[in-house]
Amino acid sequence: MRIFSPFLILVLGFWFSPQVASANELRCLATTGMIGDLVQAVIGQRGTVEVLMSSGVDPHLYQPTRSDLAKVLASDVIFYNGLHLEGRMDEAFTRARQSGRSVCAVAEQLPKQLLLHEGDDPDAHDPHVWMDPQRWRRVLLAIRDRCVLLDPDGQEIYESNTNAYIKQMDDLDAYALEVLRSVPEDARVLVTAHDAFGYFGKRFGFEVVGLQGISTESEASVQDVNRLVDLLVQREIPAIFVESTVPEKGIRALIEGAKSRGHTVQVGGSLFSDAMGDAGSWSGTYLGMIDHNVTTVARALGGSAPTNGWRSTQNVSSSESAP
Template sequence: MPHAESVRPASPPRRRTLLAGALALLPAAALAQSRTPLNVLATIAMIGDVVREIGGERTRVEVLMGPGVDPHLYKATREDVAKMLRADVVFYNGLVLEGKMSDAFVRVARTGKPVYAVTELLPEEELIEPEGADGLYDPHVWMDPRAWSAAAGLIAEKLIAHDPAGEPVFRRNLATLKARIAALDAYAERAIATIPERQRVLVTAHDAFNYFARRYGIEVLGIQGLSTESEAGVRRIQELVDVLVERRIPAVFVETSVSDRNVLALVEGAAARGHRVVVGGALFSDAMGDPGTYEGTYIGMIDHNVTTIVRALGGTAPERGFQNRLGTRR
């Protein structure tokens, strides 16, 4: 039977809040009976896809937030809470990604439901605390395939705890998934290295790509901060226009779950200074592509991002990605 400590808070490890205190007082969650399938609810698709890959037919996965949904702003509905209560296990990202759902997680966990914050199960040294983030860790861990592979291992351990009979299946599927993520990571490393060094600057709508930057040695500049709740000021936009013009950066990028208004302001600002900047494409940041598409998988999401970034910034990458599957159905 797991202890209360297995239910992790939505707040970052280095900044305990009332939520952390509330969860620390929770009763021990009841271990689910081994059965097939295990009903799993995930808040975001990046987690849901990993659970499906590992769990296979031994899990039935439901994802709360679909394509184009911004988890920073998402508020749990009464039906969402009901879905969490009906699930055998709940996985959420944590590190305040789903900050407006904190009360819902506490309410569900108090019933004894197993509720796990995936990123908060990772060692702290894996996490990034950006400058000016006021002690908050960056929640966008999935942008580093190596770190997300480690998160997949932690998800597998929780599935095994709730379905011990499925352990051989879970471990076999995990090994397959890790090998596929490693191949994706190797492709990303090779492709990004082809971008001219002066142009290895990724300008996006908000700071969702810090882990991507750390892994692949590319500079990332976001208009907004870690959360899309933050406002982009005129000064910040002007600073980024200066960077675009001075470094002759050819492209900026919109995000599928964030308004393109601020990014288009950069394009217009650079044009007014005599430098042509194009929108290099739409990146998947806080949400994946449509269900049933290649981009609606974690690997497809990252493949799309890498390929789009590399081609727009002057590097070399195959038009349809490293598996020749971009734009296809699953």
């Protein structure tokens, strides 16, 4: 395990510092916490960030309120994921553009070849890009570029903040590769409530299967449940995962279905798919969310990870990993 660098302290310092924007500071709005966290990392104290969707909120189903629209129109720049993640917010983004706000769909800034397809439609892409820190790093760069464009005087700060955060992302990515490699090869199957882990699977060599599709808008059918129960039984998959933004009933149906056929499946833990954990907690940060997911998946599927995950590696070496 790599020794953790001290940048975390620096970056966390930005998060927990009270911020008051002066007239010429950037007022940023982000739809999801995963985006807001990156914006915060880039701007540091040179502006403010507000996040529309809190922990436990499903962006696929999120309906903006009147006060959200007011926040959109009161911002200098709106960062949203795009690729139809925020499927019910198109009107709000259109109004923001019409009123002269800077609007940036961050995941749509990635080269097309880095995006995964949704089904057979070549124009439909999987929006869950944050699940791969290497791809999400490009989103950080897109946010940095937009901030520099809007506030050229802050260029040096934005670049330096971005570089510090990239080191964190790279370190976490290296941790994830190492820890997830400890899962036996035939156990590298990640079964979750909806198809949010495609990029995770691509990056870390896991087969991923979601009960619901890429979006949570359509419910799982009986056929979907039966198909996954067959998979659990045939492959003897020991653990499946609930998600903080998706009701558990689908996952419970899978466990019951497998049980009725004599195969015991555990809930391997709750993963953060489309929202981070509670504000102020470690999993309420982008890095903490990925750390939690990686560590939880590795342990539930027979791998090994340090007791407190990646965060603990800042002070301990791999020899102290938990069994």
